[in-house]
Amino acid sequence: xxxxxxxxxxxxxxxxxxxxxxxxxxxxxxxxxxxxxxxxxxxxxxxxxxxxxxxxxxxxxxxxxxxxxxxxxxxxxxxxxxxxxxxxxxxxxxxxxxxxxxxxxxxxxxxxxxxxxxxxxxxxxxxxxxxxxxxxxxxxxxxxxxxxxxxxxxxxxxxxxxxxxxxxxxxxxxxxxxxxxxxxxxxxxxxxxxxxxxxxxxxxxxxxxxxxxxxxxxxxxxxxxxxxxxxxxxxxxxxxxxxxxxxxxxxx
Amino acid sequence: xxxxxxxxxxxxxxxxxxxxxxxxxxxxxxxxxxxxxxxxxxxxxxxxxxxxxxxxxxxxxxxxxxxxxxxxxxxxxxxxxxxxxxxxxxxxxxxxxxxxxxxxxxxxxxxxxxxxxxxxxxxxxxxxxxxxxxxxxxxxxxxxxxxxxxxxxxxxxxxxxxxxxxxxxxxxxxxxxxxxxxxxxxxxxxxxxxxxxxxxxxxxxxxxxxxxxxxxxxxxxxxxxxxxxxxxxxxxxxxxxxxxxxxxxxxxxxxxxxxxxxxxxxxxxxxxxxxxxxxxx
Numbered sequence: 001x002x003x004x005x006x007x008x009x010x011x012x013x014x015x016x017x018x019x020x021x022x023x024x025x026x027x028x029x030x031x032x033x034x035x036x037x038x039x040x041x042x043x044x045x046x047x048x049x050x051x052x053x054x055x056x057x058x059x060x061x062x063x064x065x066x067x068x069x070x071x072x073x074x075x076x077x078x079x080x081x082x083x084x085x086x087x088x089x090x091x092x093x094x095x096x097x098x099x100x101x102x103x104x105x106x107x108x109x110x111x112x113x114x115x116x117x118x119x120x121x122x123x124x125x126x127x128x129x130x131x132x133x134x135x136x137x138x139x140x141x142x143x144x145x146x147x148x149x150x151x152x153x154x155x156x157x158x159x160x161x162x163x164x165x166x167x168x169x170x171x172x173x174x175x176x177x178x179x180x181x182x183x184x185x186x187x188x189x190x191x192x193x194x195x196x197x198x199x200x201x202x203x204x205x206x207x208x209x210x211x212x213x214x215x216x217x218x219x220x221x222x223x224x225x226x227x228x229x230x231x232x233x234x235x236x237x238x239x240x241x242x243x244x245x246x247x248x249x250x251x252x
Numbered sequence: 253x254x255x256x257x258x259x260x261x262x263x264x265x266x267x268x269x270x271x272x273x274x275x276x277x278x279x280x281x282x283x284x285x286x287x288x289x290x291x292x293x294x295x296x297x298x299x300x301x302x303x304x305x306x307x308x309x310x311x312x313x314x315x316x317x318x319x320x321x322x323x324x325x326x327x328x329x330x331x332x333x334x335x336x337x338x339x340x341x342x343x344x345x346x347x348x349x350x351x352x353x354x355x356x357x358x359x360x361x362x363x364x365x366x367x368x369x370x371x372x373x374x375x376x377x378x379x380x381x382x383x384x385x386x387x388x389x390x391x392x393x394x395x396x397x398x399x400x401x402x403x404x405x406x407x408x409x410x411x412x413x414x415x416x417x418x419x420x421x422x423x424x425x426x427x428x429x430x431x432x433x434x435x436x437x438x439x440x441x442x443x444x445x446x447x448x449x450x451x452x453x454x455x456x457x458x459x460x461x462x463x464x465x466x467x468x469x470x471x472x473x474x475x476x477x478x479x480x481x482x483x484x485x486x487x488x489x490x491x492x493x494x495x496x497x498x499x500x501x502x503x504x505x506x507x508x509x510x511x512x513x514x515x516x517x518x519x520x521x522x523x524x525x526x527x528x529x530x531x532x533x
Contacts, residue, residue, distance in 0.1 A: 057419060086425030096416045099439040108434070109424035158420070165424050 005030035005169065005199040006051060011065035013046050013055060020046040023065070024225045026218055033191060033200045035214035035231070037207065039251055043223040044203045048171050051201065052088035053081050069169075086113060089167035091175040095154035097146035098161075102129075102138050105146045105157055109165035124164055132160035133190055152183025159190060170194065172202035176209065188213060207247065211235060219243045284510055288503035296504055301470040306490070308497035313505050316486035319473045320509070322387060323466060323482055324456035327394035328402075332448050334395075335402040336437075343410050343436075344428045356407070362400040368460035370397045375464035387473055387480040390466025397461050398451040405450060409443030410436060442524040449520040453513050459484035483509040 004027035013021040021043040028034050028051075036044040049055040051067055053074060066073040074084045086109070098105050106125040110116055116124070125142070129135040134156040138149070146157055155175065162170065172191065176184035191200055191213060204210050210217060210231070217234040219227045219242075227234060227243045238244045245251065299312035338355070346352045374393030375385075383389060413436050421431040437444070459482070467479030468489070483505055490502035 052423065054419060054423060057415065057422060082425040082427055085423055090419070090423040092416060092419065092423075094416065096414070096420045098417070098420060098435055108421075109426075112424060112426050112430055112434075161420075161424065 003030065004028060005069070006201075007066075007068040008047075008051075009066040009068065011047070011050060011063070011067065013043070013050055013064075014062050015058065016060045020223055021050065021220075022223045024220075025065075026225055026228050028199065028201055029216050030199050031195060031197075032215035033195050033202065033213050034216040034218060035210040036201065036203045036218045036220060037205070037210050037246075038220035038226075039246065040205060042220040044218075044220045045173055047218075047220065048173055048201060048203045049090075051169070051171055052085050052090060054085065054090060056081075086165045087167050088169040088171060089162040089165065091155070091159055091162055091170060091172040093174045094178045095151060095158045097149070097154050097157055100146065101143045102146045102149070102157060103142040106160050106164050109161060113165065125160075128160040128164045129157075131163055131190070131194070132156040133186055134160060150183075152179050152186065155179055155183065155187060156190070159187065163194075167198065169199040169201065172200065174203055174205065177204075177206070219246065221246070281510070284503055284506050287500060288505070288507035291497070291500035291504040292507060296501065297508070300472060305470070306493055306495070306498055308495045313481075313483070313486050313501070313508065315470055315472050316481040316483045316505065317508060317512075319387075319466075319469075319481040320456050320483040320512075322473050323390045323394055323462060323480060324452050326387070326391035327398055327455045328448050328452045330391060330395040331398040331402050331451060335399060335406055336444070338403050339406040339410055340432045340436075342407065344432045356404070359400040359403050363404065366460070367397050367458050368463075370394075371461040371464050374461065378465060383477070385465060385467030385479045386475075386477045387466060388476040390462040390480060390482070391476075393461040393465040394455045394458065397458060398455050401454055402447055402451040405447035406440075406444055409440045409447060412443070413439055445523055446520050449516050453516055456512065456516075457484060457509060459488055483512075 006028040008024055008026050008028070011021060011024045012019065024047060036047060038044050046055060050063060051069075051074075055061055055063065063075060065075075067075060069084070069088065072079065074088075098108055100108070103125055106128055107121050110121065110124055126135060126139075129138065134153060137153060138157075146154065149157060155178070170191075176187050179187065188209070191202070194200065195215075202213065204213075214231040217228065217231045218225065219234065219238075219240075221242050227238060227240045229239075234243065235247065238247060295310070296312040297317065298314055299310070300315045301313070302309065302311040305311035342352050342355060346355075370393050374389055374396070377392070378384065378386075378389045417435060417439060418431055421435040426434070462482050463485065466482060468481050468485050469479045470481070471478075473480040486505045487502050487509070490498045490505060493499065
């Protein structure tokens with residue numbers, strides 16, 4: 001494996017007294033889709049959100065260990081957390097457009113970080129809406145409210161919004177689970193295209209989706225990392241009993 | 253006693269209570285309208301009191317209408333600025349949950365403080381500063397009265413913002429302040445507006461806090477440092493005269509005050525509908 005994109009070292013996360021992730025160490029490869037799988041409550045979402053420090057928004061959370069991104073531990077006190085979050089984007093489970101127009105949603109991120117003139121901003125908005133596969137559907141109503149879009153369109157808008165700050169990594173937290181099958185398929189198609197330019201880490205509880213998309217698989221159970229490796233290897237020939245049992249559908 | 257009878261008795265009591273509540277509201281409105289409407293005319297709305305007004309001669313209460321709007325408007329703007337700062341601090345920056353709890357508790361206590369106490373406090377403050385009763389004094393006293401209402405109402409509104417929405421903003425690399433001002437405030441504009449209109453309504457109807465602080469005058473409000481008339485005090489002074497025509501005008505003034513509050517509520521509703529366009533549910 002070439003140089004990993006993200007190295008997670010001894011990561012533990014607790015919510016109050018409850019331990020959600022216990023001593024996880026794993027390398028996330030670059031330019032691939034990594035799927036974190038496991039039964040509900042296994043800590044996969046917590047692990048995902050630890051990668052961009054969004055986990056810190058939860059009250060009472062504590063994090064130990066390191067997440068090394070491009071040679072730097074993102075939990076280092078000197079790190080600018082907003083810069084980390086810009087470089088490591090998130091596509092959440094349910095689309096939450098910001099309370100503004102379609103155009104302003106995509107322009108929101110770029111405007112936070114730099115002053116752009118109108119033409120540049122127009123170009124960014126068009127480029128990212130195309131990248132998210134939404135441009136043709138909304139190009140005539142860019143200045144109407146984002147909340148009027150369908151849920152599937154909203155999720156692609158959120159993808160465009162996330163891409164607009166030019167992240168290097170995209171975290172997807174069950175990003176298709178609230179969508180109808182066709183919308184979900186569209187998002188999946190986009191992710192497969194985007195992996196050429198971005199590192200993508202996704203959490204999914206749909207095993208078939210993991211099989212379709214993943215190049216690398218991380219299996220979690222009860223807050224612990226059980227097994228990880230190239231997708232082919234984990235799916236065809238799991239080494240651990242728990243992984244095998246999960247893949248065979250013995251628990252969800 | 254059968255269960256059915258028991259239920260009927262309780263339902264009967266509930267209906268009776270509802271009737272008492274609604275009935276008193278209707279009675280209050282009916283009294284104000286019936287006694288005030290005959291005395292209400294264009295002159296009352298467009299003129300200031302002239303010589304002998306309080307003995308039943310010519311004039312109107314334009315001084316009190318404009319004065320009240322200026323007082324409540326100024327107080328609402330002033331307390332809005334402070335309230336928004338307090339609420340955003342509580343939600344986005346305050347780390348110590350005991351401190352946040354203490355702030356909310358103090359505001360609840362302040363909410364219960366009688367308005368005459370704000371008036372007396374404002375009066376003391378004016379004396380200390382060497383000022384006399386003035387529009388500025390009245391605005392400050394009313395702002396203090398409105399502050400706990402506004403903060404607590406805004407507090408509720410901001411609490412309703414889903415975490416995912418804030419997360420969406422943070423995930424793009426926004427700071428807390430950027431998230432607060434660019435996303436959360438935009439999402440809650442209708443709620444914040446409703447809260448300030450509620451506070452405005454409370455402010456414009458209050459007599460005790462402006463009694464010593466704003467004073468009273470028959471002139472139109474022109475300066476922040478001069479006394480200013482207000483509708484609640486106009487009602488009070490006119491009702492206190494022995495002249496029946498003037499007492500009728502007191503009811504007319506009360507009617508004007510009621511109508512202003514009614515209009516404010518209607519505007520709040522209309523604006524809320526228009527401003528929720530972009531709001532995410």
